[in-house]
Amino acid sequence: MNYSFWEQQFITKPTDVTIIGAGIVGLSTAISIKESRPDVSIKILERGHLPYGASTKNAGFSCFGSVSELMEDIDSIGEATCMEIVKMRWLGLQMLKQRVGKQHLEYHHCGGTELFRAGDHQLLSACIDKITSYNEMMNDHMGLKDCYQLRQNEVVTSWLPQAIYNQYEGTINPMSMMQRLYQIAIEKGISIFYGIEVQDLDQENHILKSGGNMDIQYKKLIVCTNGFTQMLLPHLEVVPARNQVLITKPMEGLTLNSGYHVDKGYVYFRNYQNRILLGGGRNLNPDGETTFDFGHTAQIQTYLEGILEEIYPGASNLIDHRWSGILGIGPSKFPIIQWLDNHILVGVRLGGMGVAIGSYLGKVLAERVVETVNIS
Ligand SMILES: Cc1cc2nc3c(=O)[nH]c(=O)nc-3n(C[C@H](O)[C@H](O)[C@H](O)COP(=O)(O)OP(=O)(O)OC[C@H]3O[C@@H](n4cnc5c(N)ncnc54)[C@H](O)[C@@H]3O)c2cc1C
Incomplete structure (x- = not known):
């Protein structure tokens, strides 16, 4: 990649928070951080020209669980954990409708x-x-x-x-949802760089190696790469x-x-x-x-x-x-929300109802990171 000095300087400029992945979780996390702390500077690095995972490619069901799914989940993880996950989906959907608006979602309240x-x-x-x-x-x-x-x-x-x-339950248009989240993020001053793939994560020196030979220093990093997480962090169970x-x-x-x-x-x-x-x-x-x-x-x-x-x-x-x-799936339907060290927070493994859970997960990640951010 032939980045100019100006482009490179712009992309690598330090921010308080760096997020990898501009799917529903990456964007929602960034927006939630800005809602509580407008002073925190944020950049998102996204490898695709559009998000390139699930958020713009899904089926657009605004759903939180059918009876047979609940039955299977209760059998394997018990009622309490299953209901905790269902509640996260339900709360996530309410947040999404409020943030994006039913019109931008093309929300159709048709039931499931x-x-x-x-x-x-x-x-x-x-x-x-x-x-x-x-x-x-x-x-x-x-x-x-x-x-x-x-x-x-x-x-x-x-x-x-x-x-x-x-x-x-109901249905939505996922692309329209993501486009509105993108607009909200831009309005809040969040920088989103598309076409930048993080190829390696140097945890010791807090550096992301990206295509085009760019080293991007991070202070707090949030990994929102869902199904692709093992490409960067092979030990995580997703x-x-x-x-x-x-x-x-x-x-x-x-x-x-x-x-x-x-x-x-x-x-x-x-x-x-x-x-x-x-x-x-x-x-x-x-x-x-x-x-x-x-x-x-x-x-x-x-x-x-x-x-x-x-x-x-x-x-x-x-x-x-x-x-x-x-x-992204794994041995549990519970998302992974985990600090890997003092600088890296991970929010992945959303399973098949990530449109539902995404906004809620973004809020949780934002709360966790905001507690730790030191503005320079
Ligand atoms: C076909 C399909 C149908 C679905 N239907 C529904 C549905 O109807 N209802 C529902 O609730 N859920 C549905 N889901 C699930 C839902 O879409 C996902 O759970 C949700 O979009 C996950 O969001 P995310 O932000 O975590 O991940 P993603 O949307 O996958 O975003 C992760 C982003 O990280 C980027 N990325 C990854 N690695 C790197 C890297 N190294 N450097 C830079 N960027 C990187 C990717 O390009 C991607 O844009 C469906 C999923 C699929 C695939």
């Missing part, structure tokens, strides 16, 4: 619907058994009344006739999980009017401007999808196309665009 495919009788009846107790849990922890309700599946007639509706997505051309008579979850959240679909957006299927080949590489595979695309045909016969001939995004 869990559907059950033809062989899922056992799962469905187990979920129905949980509705009452989970509604009590949602009420006790977050004040949400009658969160889950049993409804008719009027969408995919070849699947089971009952569905579970969550009246507090691995990449690719999610493939497709969207059809606009279609007539599309009656989808909710955000739909299937297969314990591994598959999801929704309506966007009379197009079907459908994604997921990572569970089909978990090892293959544990990758830093964007792209698609025939196996998962064929699987998604099969589901698309069940939702709307003929739609697989109307696919307009395909893409993938990479999120």
